[in-house]
Amino acid sequence: MRIEHIYRYPVKGLTAEALEEVMLAEGQCLPHDRRFALAQGDAPFDPAAPAWLQKRHFGCLMANARLALLHSAFDPKTGQLAIRPPEGPPLLGDTRSESGRAEIAAFLTRHLGEEARGTPRFVEAPGHHFTDVAVKCVSIIGLASLAALEKAVGQKLDLLRFRANVYVSGGTPWAEFDWLGQEIQLGAARLRVFKRIVRCPATEVNPDTAERDAKPPQWLRQHFGHADLGVYAEVIEGGRIAVGDALEPLEGDLLH
Template identity: 65%
Template sequence: MVADARRFQEGMAAMRIERIYRFPVKGLSPESLAEAVLEPGGTLPQDRRFALAQGDAPFDPAAPRFLPKQNFGCLMANARLARVRSAFDPVRGVLRLAAPGQDPLETEIGTPAGKAAAAAWLTRFLGPEARGEPRFVEAAGHAFTDQARKGVSLVNLASVAALEHAIGTPLDPMRFRANIYFDGLPAWAEFDWVGRDILAGGARLSVFKRTVRCPATEVDPLTGERDIPLPARLREQFGHADLGVHASVTEGGRIAVGDAIEALLPG
């Protein structure tokens, strides 16, 4: 049980969750949360629930499977999506979209008509970057994550600060589009968690890989400009293109801003 797990003290300061975010639509803006309940084997609730599938993407909602991000609207290929502000109300099933130069849209996204309206709106915004006839899609139990294995992503704010110092440029941590941002651990020490379990609030997570950064991080999350080649800067300064880790949820529970994070002894 989580309560009986052996803890392993990392660093001098207590680790704690500083921010929690979900991204209801893949590639679009984040929604800040004060707390969330994680379920075993799942993602943050509503995270990457929806996506804009490009017209040539072989995604079938009736038989969902993992596909690489290039099949969907994503910042790696579509930097201008950073200028879209989205908000999802899961109680009402309503999605709101707004962007410069377009009339805002509010639509019941659970209906075929609502999905068609969202697809048309985003297709107009993407312009020539839209391939074929894009579809706004979801599938029961499926999440449009960048990993075939479901889970949550975590970023150590000390690692972001180390990268800022190395390149001499302030960085918005939202460039890394993580679910959980935490503090209290030395920079890059989170890489030692791979293959180990951590406790985050009332949940237990199993860290399974480092997060390899793609050109999505080059995009300013406010302006949509591709302004800093962060994967290249990481390789130049640190010999790798990684920042953050991915973890699967092995024991569910509540997490909240301010909750402690503890790393467990191996074995």
């Protein structure tokens, strides 16, 4: 199996950013992946003492489909976040200053409209990632599994609906489920697969139109008896991964 795509999502719920290569570090997510989030006004998130919270506390596609209409780009070197709405002027905000974060929060709050609760905050915390699971990890989807779902429903599905970090080609449908509890070699990194990804209503949202025009969780249950697509894996030995690199399951005496 080979890596076809690598993505990070600097702001939870906003645009995917494609990467040709990235360095994975032991026990970490992709650098800058889900680094920022819009915390709803009633969210108990404390940047000074960050703790994992469920996605409902933040702006997310599961609840806020209209976020898909925003096009964003983050520059880690400068800390600048550009956000372009479907209409009106774009925003260039400074994530490193209090005033810049307030400006970004106000922009996103206006876009959410009635879906904003209280006074949302644009938040980050050093070393914290706003992921859907509490463990820092990398999400991986086998494109053969996605193709099996597409064939079952007779509809093409944009892979960005599923917001994974790594998409791999080759292998058989659902092969990634066989890796549970197992180590894999991904490029120069080694990971341990620990959980199947249960798909949520975020995948119903068309990333181009923001319309809820598909039902992947329902279709997965209907055709395959589960609502899962992809797996989570912890990085246990860091290293570079790049588009074109191999993914190989490791077994027995190959582990060490």
